[in-house]
Amino acid sequence: MAYPDRLSGLFEPGLLAEIRHRSVPRHVPAGNTLLEPGQIVRSVPIVLSGLVKVSRVEPDGRELFLYYVNPDETCAMTFTCCMENQASEIRALAEEDVDLLDVPVKAMDEWLARYPTWKAFVMRTIRSRFNELLHTIDLIAFQNLDQRLADFLRIKAKAQGSSLINLSHEAIAAELASSRVVVSRLLKKLERDGKLLLYRNQIKLLGDL
DNA sequence: ACATTAAGTGATT
DNA sequence: AATCACTTAATGT
Numbered sequence A: 001m002a003y004p005d006r007l008s009g010l011f012e013p014g015l016l017a018e019i020r021h022r023s024v025p026r027h028v029p030a031g032n033t034l035l036e037p038g039q040i041v042r043s044v045p046i047v048l049s050g051l052v053k054v055s056r057v058e059p060d061g062r063e064l065f066l067y068y069v070n071p072d073e074t075c076a077m078t079f080t081c082c083m084e085n086q087a088s089e090i091r092a093l094a095e096e097d098v099d100l101l102d103v104p105v106k107a108m109d110e111w112l113a114r115y116p117t118w119k120a121f122v123m124r125t126i127r128s129r130f131n132e133l134l135h136t137i138d139l140i141a142f143q144n145l146d147q148r149l150a151d152f153l154r155i156k157a158k159a160q161g162s163s164l165i166n167l168s169h170e171a172i173a174a175e176l177a178s179s180r181v182v183v184s185r186l187l188k189k190l191e192r193d194g195k196l197l198l199y200r201n202q203i204k205l206l207g208d209l
Numbered sequence B: 001a002c003a004t005t006a007a008g009t010g011a012t013t
Numbered sequence C: 001a002a003t004c005a006c007t008t009a010a011t012g013t
Helices: A003-007 A013-022 A076-082 A105-114 A116-141 A145-160 A169-175 A180-192
Strands: A024-028 A033-035 A043-049 A052-057 A063-069 A090-094 A098-104 A196-199 A202-205
Touching (some): A003 A043, A013 A105, A063 A169, A076 A116, A105 A116
Antiparallel strands (some): A052 A090
């Protein structure tokens, strides 16, 4: 199986062999949901390729972008849920075609005690997400939507490896739980400042924000 | 040519 | 920053 090869830089050989034997490869086409809120988490996905968008879904249907899970990463939320077989608090959606390895809860629990690199991997992803979330909480608390928008565009561009973002203002507003008009205005300002170019359903980032 | 959807803008809360 | 109301621009049929 070719999958775990790309993980060889992350884990020791013993663990790689375990991953090979106990994880289940899964392919998720772009646009499909990996996990809906309320669903019981039974396995932890390790993303091999593609891009997974993780967002919060409010009862009224509104959405709030939280973070992307890139290749060689895992979803931090699933760790916290799956240990106690808790329901998911978030939605995970494949934004590009995704190849991943499903690691059963039982296996990842055992590895936590046995393999230092696994423990480090888990801790690292939880810590970095936690810091990311603290950052966005700061921005929301101080009502800095312009910063949050800039962050979103930067992260999106980096995650998909292209400065061309194919999203309508409406779609971006939905991700940030804001309104289209506000996003349009902020984007227009960024364009005036020479930070990006606006087209219909498309945004071209210039340099860094 | 017409209908539909995306984006721009002033005024108001 | 959000909402409303309205205009203008781009796209689909």
